[in-house]
Amino acid sequence: MKNNLIMPKQTGRKDVFYASLQLYYNSYKNGEVWYKNQTFKKEIQRLLPDLSKGAQDEAYLVKQSELTRYFGLVYYNYDKRCAHITDSGIKFYNAYLQNNNEIQIDILMNSIFNNSFGRNNTAIKTSDSDVDAPKLFLKSIVDLNGISRKGLAYLLYVTHDLQINYNDAIIELSKSNNKDREIPIERANKYGDVKFTVLLKELEIVKEINNTYFLVDNIKEKYLDKIKKMSIYNKEPDLILTLKEDIEIEDDDFGLEIPLFSDIDQDKVIVSFAYDINSDKFKKQNNRTPMPYKKGNTLRYKTNARISKTALDLANYTCLGNKEHITFTSKLGKQYMEAHHLIPMSAQKDFSINIDRIENIVSICPICHSAIHLGDEKTRLELVKKLYDLKEKELKNVGLDISFGELYTKYYK
Numbered sequence: 272m273k274n275n276l277i278m279p280k281q282t283g284r285k286d287v288f289y290a291s292l293q294l295y296y297n298s299y300k301n302g303e304v305w306y307k308n309q310t311f312k313k314e315i316q317r318l319l320p321d322l323s324k325g326a327q328d329e330a331y332l333v334k335q336s337e338l339t340r341y342f343g344l345v346y347y348n349y350d351k352r353c354a355h356i357t358d359s360g361i362k363f364y365n366a367y368l369q370n371n372n373e374i375q376i377d378i379l380m381n382s383i384f385n386n387s388f389g390r391n392n393t394a395i396k397t398s399d400s401d402v403d404a405p406k407l408f409l410k411s412i413v414d415l416n417g418i419s420r421k422g423l424a425y426l427l428y429v430t431h432d433l434q435i436n437y438n439d440a441i442i443e444l445s446k447s448n449n450k451d452r453e454i455p456i457e458r459a460n461k462y463g464d465v466k467f468t469v470l471l472k473e474l475e476i477v478k479e480i481n482n483t484y485f486l487v488d489n490i491k492e493k494y495l496d497k498i499k500k501m502s503i504y505n506k507e508p509d510l511i512l513t514l515k516e517d518i519e520i521e522d523d524d525f526g527l528e529i530p531l532f533s534d535i536d537q538d539k540v541i542v543s544f545a546y547d548i549n550s551d552k553f554k555k556q557n558n559r560t561p562m563p564y565k566k567g568n569t570l571r572y573k574t575n576a577r578i579s580k581t582a583l584d585l586a587n588y589t590c591l592g593n594k595e596h597i598t599f600t601s602k603l604g605k606q607y608m609e610a611h612h613l614i615p616m617s618a619q620k621d622f623s624i625n626i627d628r629i630e631n632i633v634s635i636c637p638i639c640h641s642a643i644h645l646g647d648e649k650t651r652l653e654l655v656k657k658l659y660d661l662k663e664k665e666l667k668n669v670g671l672d673i674s675f676g677e678l679y680t681k682y683y684k
Contacts, residue, residue: 311354376490413498582632591657613678
């Protein structure tokens with residue numbers, strides 16, 4: 272999802288949509304499979320003379336047909352500069368000629384359910400995104416009971432540009448105020464003017480009330496279940512960031528913490544999104560009250576993976592055990608590092624203060640991490656002492672006053 276998410280931007284007008292489809296349909300009926308751009312530009316102006324006023328270049332006129340292509344009713348060949356109506360387009364236009372709105376809606380909805388919009392779509396050659404914007408639009412309407420234009424822009428930005436998990440983004444949007452929804456101005460301009468929503472409104476698939484989009488009642492009644500189950504992605508993303516704050520990281524029998532940010536999780540990458548350390552949310556989580564729970568007969572404490580991710584960010588993904596240690600570039604685009612609690616989480620029962628906090632978390636490479644737990648006595652002692660010296664002041668400043676001797680003897684020896 273690091274590439275462009277591009278959507279049709281010329282027009283969402285219903286009359287332009289049907290006029291474009293009419294030209295491709297008539298070409299098909301006349302036995303001409305491919306309809307050339309030059310002919311289209313001439314004829315679309317004949318059908319809709321007002322388009323001539325905005326025709327600053329020839330590409331402008333050809334792009335009037337973008338939405339017919341976007342929804343799979345027309346196929347466009349960029350090399351030959353011509354297009355032809357698809358089987359779905361023929362069925363759609365025949366239904367239009369018969370005034371059968373139900374069949375038209377069925378075809379468009381099936382297109383949204385089954386087609387790819389973020390990539391491999393002949394309306395937008397250069398788009399290359401895992402996110403399918405029309406799917407996201409309809410799904411967010413259902414999940415939020417309505418979506419504003421600004422809300423849609425926010426979701427497009429965080430799911431594509433920031434690669435945030437859709438469900439996390441929905442939760443964040445549902446509880447945030449307008450300030451929290453602000454996105455970079457260039458993205459607000461891009462994602463705030465979405466033309467396909469205009470067409471879906473004119474075709475009475477959605478309705479707009481007080482600047483908020485809702486499903487039209489008959490659409491909701493017929494398609495609600497399918498929309499709920501629909502994924503917003505055209506393929507499984509390589510990388511998804513989560514905003515969840517209660518991802519549980521368990522210790523093994525030796526107290527070796529599982530790497531929090533391994534880039535591989537059953538062939539799908541799910542990693543945390545770091546906090547803004549100046550935010551109230553970060554301060555609340557960093558200073559939260561430890562909440563124990565039992566797993567079998569063992570007392571455990573949940574950790575917040577975003578806290579650890581924040582600690583890695585603050586360390587700039589360098590190994591604090593040895594800054595010369597180089598690993599590899601992960602799918603995050605950062606050097607791979609692991610987060611280690613200097614005072615192990617198994618020790619939380621001995622402290623009233625939360626120890627799952629950035630002051631107690633160090634960024635170290637996998638070699639150093641393994642050496643802490645599996646190295647010989649001399650290696651372990653030297654490494655833990657080095658990390659303790661780096662963190663001693665921070666630990667004491669938050670009330671975790673523990674000497675190196677006590678730390679090592681009690682939790683590492």
